Every structure is written in C-alpha cells, then in structure tokens.
Amino acid sequence: MLKVGLIGYGAIGKDLATYFDREHGLNAKITGILVRSPEKISIPPNERCVITNEEDTFFSLGLDVVVEAAGHQSVQQYGVMALAKGAHLVIVSVGALTDDELFSSLKEAAVASKKQLIIPSAAIAGLDRINAASNHTLEEVKLVSRKPPRAWYGTFVEEKVDLKTIKEPFCVFDGYARESAKLFPESVNVSAALSLAGMGFDQTKVQVFVDPTIEKNSHEVTAKGHFGEVSVKVQNTPLLDNPKSSYIVSMSIVKALKNLSAPVVIGV
Numbered sequence: 666m667l668k669v670g671l672i673g674y675g676a677i678g679k680d681l682a683t684y685f686d687r688e689h690g691l692n693a694k695i696t697g698i699l700v701r702s703p704e705k706i707s708i709p710p711n712e713r714c715v716i717t718n719e720e721d722t723f724f725s726l727g728l729d730v731v732v733e734a735a736g737h738q739s740v741q742q743y744g745v746m747a748l749a750k751g752a753h754l755v756i757v758s759v760g761a762l763t764d765d766e767l768f769s770s771l772k773e774a775a776v777a778s779k780k781q782l783i784i785p786s787a788a789i790a791g792l793d794r795i796n797a798a799s800n801h802t803l804e805e806v807k808l809v810s811r812k813p814p815r816a817w818y819g820t821f822v823e824e825k826v827d828l829k830t831i832k833e834p835f836c837v838f839d840g841y842a843r844e845s846a847k848l849f850p851e852s853v854n855v856s857a858a859l860s861l862a863g864m865g866f867d868q869t870k871v872q873v874f875v876d877p878t879i880e881k882n883s884h885e886v887t888a889k890g891h892f893g894e895v896s897v898k899v900q901n902t903p904l905l906d907n908p909k910s911s912y913i914v915s916m917s918i919v920k921a922l923k924n925l926s927a928p929v930v931i932g933v
C-alpha cells in the first residue's frame with residue numbers, strides 16, 4: 666500500500682481524501698499532512714494520520730508519494746526535499762515551475778533519487794495529446810481561461826473590475842504563460858502545465874477572463890503542428906470550499922496515484 670503525504674489540506678486536499686477508501690480502488694493511505702496551521706484541521710482523513718507543521722516530522726514518515734496542493738510557496742519550500750527523501754512528487758501548483766532555478770533543482774533531485782516529478786492534467790485537458798505532439802513541430806499552443814466573478818475575490822483582479830456589478834466578460838490578461846502563471850498563482854496553474862506539455866512558458870499564449878455569464882471554470886485549449894490540430898474545452902465544476910479550484914483536480918491526482926502501481930495505464 667502506497668504511503669501518501671499531503672502538503673496542504675484545503676479544498677483540494679480534503680476532496681482528495683474522500684477517494685482514499687476501498688470503493689475507489691486506490692491502494693494507498695494518507696500517512697501524513699503538512700500544513701502551516703495543524704489546529705485548523707478538525708477532522709483528519711484517518712485516525713492514524715500525522716498532522717504537522719514540522720517538515721522533519723512529515724519527511725520522516727517514510728512516504729512513497731508526496732502530493733502538493735498548497736500553493737507555489739510550498740513547492741519552493743518542500744519540493745526538492747520530498748524527492749531527496751525518496752518519494753515521488755505530485756504537484757498541482759505548477760506555476761511555481763516558472764522559476765527556472767527551482768525547476769532545474771527538482772529535476773536534478775528526481776534524477777538523483779530515481780523518483781518522478783509528476784504533473785497531473787488537473788483542471789485542464791489535452792496535455793496527453795499536446796505532449797505527444799511536442800515530439801515533432803508545434804506551431805501554436807493557446808489557452809483561454811474563464812472563471813465567474815466569485816472565483817476572483819482575493820486576487821489583484823478586484824482592482825481591475827467591480828466583481829459585484831460586472832455584466833460582460835472582461836479580459837484581465839492577454840500574453841504568455843510565464844506571466845499568467847505568476848500573476849494568478851491560485852487560479853491559472855493550468856497555463857503552466859500546458860506550457861510544460863507543449864511549447865514552454867514563453868511561447869504558450871494565454872488569455873484570462875472574468876466571465877459573469879458562466880457558472881463553471883472553463884479552459885479552452887487549441888494547438889496546431891505537424892500532428893494536425895486539437896481544440897478542447899473543459900467546464901469544471903468549482904469546489905464548494907474554493908470556487909477558484911475544481912473537483913476534477915483531485916480526481917486527476919487519484920489517476921496519477923493509481924498509475925504508479927497499475928498494471929494498465931490509460932491516456933497518458
């Protein structure tokens with residue numbers, strides 16, 4: 666059975682924990698959780714789970730896999746350590762990898778420990794195809810992300826538009842992924858994942874909209890190249906606990922965890 670350590674136990678972490686039962690066929694248990702404020706966790710995922718804010722305690726648990734769902738800073742703080750301690754590292758705060766130095770350190774740590782840095786599709790679709798297509802020439806990869814106004818509270822977008830009265834879709838960003846992933850650390854990690862799959866942070870085009878006409882978080886990917894063309898749009902149901910994030914993220918992490926030990930792996 667895989668010993669899984671979670672960094673972060675917010676909207677995604679708690680949703681992910683609901684998949685660790687027999688019914689979902691995940692041969693794994695949550696052995697430890699690392700957060701800044703353990704006292705905020707009133708209901709642990711299981712009675713033996715260690716909940717701590719001390720990295721030494723967390724990384725002494727003999728973890729097979731560390732799953733990060735805590736934000737860019739936590740990838741900086743703990744990413745290399747997780748790999749160096751001999752665990753696979755699954756991250757969703759992918760925008761942290763726009764820091765080239767950090768990304769290099771993570772790759773070096775993965776090579777040294779013979780473990781993997783795993784980036785699930787999470788809230789986006791089409792990464793399998795675009796990543797396969799990157800084995801030959803890609804001409805263009807583009808993302809258009811849209812979220813309803815309630816997803817933008819607590820971000821710099823509040824200074825750009827009145828989220829209470831907005832009536833029409835409003836473009837808050839038009840540029841390339843390196844900047845979008847940094848500008849929206851909690852909301853547009855998908856642009857970083859798409860970049861890594863395809864043309865990189867500096868050539869992946871991104872537009873971001875506040876859209877009062879939608880209820881779901883939408884991400885539309887288009888790409889063309891030697892392989893042909895692809896166009897895929899997802900409409901993610903937002904998590905009740907955090908409308909910036911979506912239910913599909915934890916389902917995608919579950920898939921990544923199952924792939925680690927599955928005899929058959931589909932759609933990578």
Ligand SMILES: NC(=O)C1=CN([C@@H]2O[C@H](COP(=O)(O)OP(=O)(O)OC[C@H]3O[C@@H](n4cnc5c(N)ncnc54)[C@H](OP(=O)(O)O)[C@@H]3O)[C@@H](O)[C@H]2O)C=CC1
Pocket residue numbers: 672673674675676677678699700701702703705734735736737738739742757758759786787788789850851852854855858906907909910911914
């Ligand atoms: N790739 C993708 O498609 C997606 C990626 N994401 C990423 O996932 C992250 C988490 O999302 P979500 O669960 O909704 O966020 P929440 O804000 O609901 O939860 C964040 C959790 O992380 C903990 N945390 C924050 N900072 C640290 C830290 N430095 N060290 C340890 N724990 C920390 C918090 O607890 P405490 O305050 O006690 O530390 C909390 O438990 C987002 O910030 C975003 O980067 C989200 C959606 C999609």
Ligand SMILES: O=C([O-])CC(=O)C(=O)O
Pocket residue numbers: 788850851852853854855856882883901909910911914
């Ligand atoms: O959940 C989503 O729709 C996407 C998201 O927050 C992110 O990319 O960080």
